[in-house]
Amino acid sequence: MTCNLDSQSLQQTLKDLESAFVRFFKKLGGFPVFKKKRNRQSFRIPQHWSITPDGMLKLPKMQPIKMVQHREMEGAPSRVTISKTPTGKYYVSILVEYDPKEAPLNGGKIGADLGLKDFLITSEGKKYPNPRFYKPALKRLKRLQRSLSRKVKGSSNRNKQRLLVARAHELVVNQRLDMQHKLSLQLTCDHQVVAVEDLHIKGMVKNHKLAQAISDAAWGQFLTMLEYKGKLYGCEIRRLDRFFPSSKRCSRCGYIHENLTLDIREWTCPDCNTHHDRDVNASTNILIFSDPQIRQELPESTPKEPVERQGYQGGYSLGLGSCAGLPPQ
Numbered sequence: 001m002t003c004n005l006d007s008q009s010l011q012q013t014l015k016d017l018e019s020a021f022v023r024f025f026k027k028l029g030g031f032p033v034f035k036k037k038r039n040r041q042s043f044r045i046p047q048h049w050s051i052t053p054d055g056m057l058k059l060p061k062m063q064p065i066k067m068v069q070h071r072e073m074e075g076a077p078s079r080v081t082i083s084k085t086p087t088g089k090y091y092v093s094i095l096v097e098y099d100p101k102e103a104p105l106n107g108g109k110i111g112a113d114l115g116l117k118d119f120l121i122t123s124e125g126k127k128y129p130n131p132r133f134y135k136p137a138l139k140r141l142k143r144l145q146r147s148l149s150r151k152v153k154g155s156s157n158r159n160k161q162r163l164l165v166a167r168a169h170e171l172v173v174n175q176r177l178d179m180q181h182k183l184s185l186q187l188t189c190d191h192q193v194v195a196v197e198d199l200h201i202k203g204m205v206k207n208h209k210l211a212q213a214i215s216d217a218a219w220g221q222f223l224t225m226l227e228y229k230g231k232l233y234g235c236e237i238r239r240l241d242r243f244f245p246s247s248k249r250c251s252r253c254g255y256i257h258e259n260l261t262l263d264i265r266e267w268t269c270p271d272c273n274t275h276h277d278r279d280v281n282a283s284t285n286i287l288i289f290s291d292p293q294i295r296q297e298l299p300e301s302t303p304k305e306p307v308e309r310q311g312y313q314g315g316y317s318l319g320l321g322s323c324a325g326l327p328p329q
Contacts (some may be wrong), residue, residue, distance in 0.1 A: 006060040012044040038162065042083035049080050057092060067092055074098050086166035104234060109193040111287025113246065113279050114219050116210070117265075120183065121279035123287045128183060133175045134216040141168050176218055184225040188235040195238040195290035196223060197246060197282075238290035246282040246289075250274060 020032035035041060048060045056064035059082075075098025083091050111123035119130035144165045151158035187194050201220050205211045230237040240246065248257045250269040257267060260278070268275045288294060 004061055006045060006048070008046050008048070008060075009043050012046065038086055038166075040083060040085055042081055044079055044081045046079045085170065087163060087170050100232060106189065106234065107191040109195070109287060110187070110191045111195045111283040111285070111290070112187065113197065113283035113286060114199065114217070114222070115279055116213050116217060118279065119217060121283050123280070123283040125277075125280050127279070130217060131175070131179060132213070132216055133172045133179075134212070137168060137172050141165070144168055176216075176221075180218065180222045180225055184222060184229050185233075188226065188229040188233045188237075191235055193236045193238060194226060194230065195240060195287045196226065197244075197286055198239040198242045199223075200242050240286050240290045244285070244289060246285040247278055249281075249285050250276065251281050251284040251288065 017032060020029065023029040024031055045059060050058045051069075052058055052064055055067070055069060057067050057080075058064045059080075073094060073096050075096035078095045078097050080095070081093040083093065085091070113121045115121060116130060118127040120128040144161070148158065148161045148165055151161050199219055201214065205214050207214075226237050229235070245256055248260045249255070250257070250272065252274045253269060253272040255269050255271040257269075260267060265278050266276065267278065
C-alpha cells in the first residue's frame with residue numbers, strides 16, 4: 001500500500017510527537033494521546049509549496065486549491081499549516097519572516113481589571129460589559145446534544161447532528177474571539193502602557209460556582225492577545241503580582257480592607273473617607289503598583305503607610321512622569 005503524502009509533513013508529525021514526549025518526561029504536560037478524528041485536525045508543510053499567480057495554493061503532490069486570502073503577506077513565506085475545524089471548514093495559516101517596524105508611542109497609561117460582572121474595568125472608570133456568549137447559547141446546545149445522543153453511532157443522521165452541535169459551539173467561539181480581538185486592539189493602539197493583573201486562572205476555575213463563568217470569559221486568551229498585540233503596536237503590557245491586594249487596598253491612602261468579600265461592590269475607606277467602586281479602585285491600584293520604580297519600594301512599606309511615600313498622591317503619579325487616565329479621587 002503506497003501513501004501519497006509529502007514526506008516532510010510526516011516528519012513534522014514525528015517532531016510534534018517527540019516534543020510531546022519531551023514535555024511529558026520534563027513534567028510539563030500529560031502523556032501524549034491521539035487526536036480525535038472529529039476534533040480539529042492539522043498538518044504542516046515546511047517547504048515546496050507556493051501561491052500561484054491567480055491566487056491558488058499549490059501543495060506538494062496536490063492540484064492547486066482555490067482559497068480566499070484575507071490580506072497580503074508581508075515578508076518571506078516560511079511554512080504553511082493546513083487545519084480543519086470540527087464543522088468541516090479548512091483554513092490555511094502561512095508563517096512569514098519579517099522585521100516588524102516599531103510603532104510610535106501613543107496615548108498614556110491605563111490599568112485594567114478583569115471581572116465577571118463587567119469583562120474589563122479601566123482606571124479611567126470605563127466599564128466594558130461581559131457579553132457571556134455561552135450562557136444564552138446553552139439552552140440550544142443542550143437540546144442539540146440530547147438529540148445527538150439519541151442517534152445511532154456511525155449513522156449519517158448522527159454525523160449531520162454532530163455538525164449542528166459543532167456549528168453551535170463554533171458560533172460562540174467566533175463571537176468571543178471577535179469581541180476580544182476588537183477590545184485588545186483598541187487598548188494596545190490607544191495606550192502606551194496597559195497594566196493588568198497576573199491571574200491564576202487554573203486555580204480560579206476550581207471554584208465550581210464560578211467555573212463556567214470564568215471559562216466563558218476566557219481571560220487567559222484575552223491576556224495572550226494583549227501580549228502579542230502590544231509588541232506589534234508599541235504598547236507595553238505590565239503584569240502585577242497575583243497576590244497583590246488590588247481590590248482591598250485604598251488607592252488614595254493605602255489602607256487595606258481585610259474583610260472585603262465578593263458581594264461588596266462599593267466601599268468607603270475608614271482612614272481617608274474616600275468612596276470606592278471596587279473594580280475601578282482595583283484597576284487604579286494595578287496601574288500604580290505595576291510601575292517597576294514604585295514596586296521597588298513596596299517590601300519595606302506597611303499596609304497603612306501613606307501612598308505619598310511610594311510616589312503617588314491624590315490619584316496622580318509624582319516625579320515618575322505622566323500617569324494619564326487616572327481620575328482624581
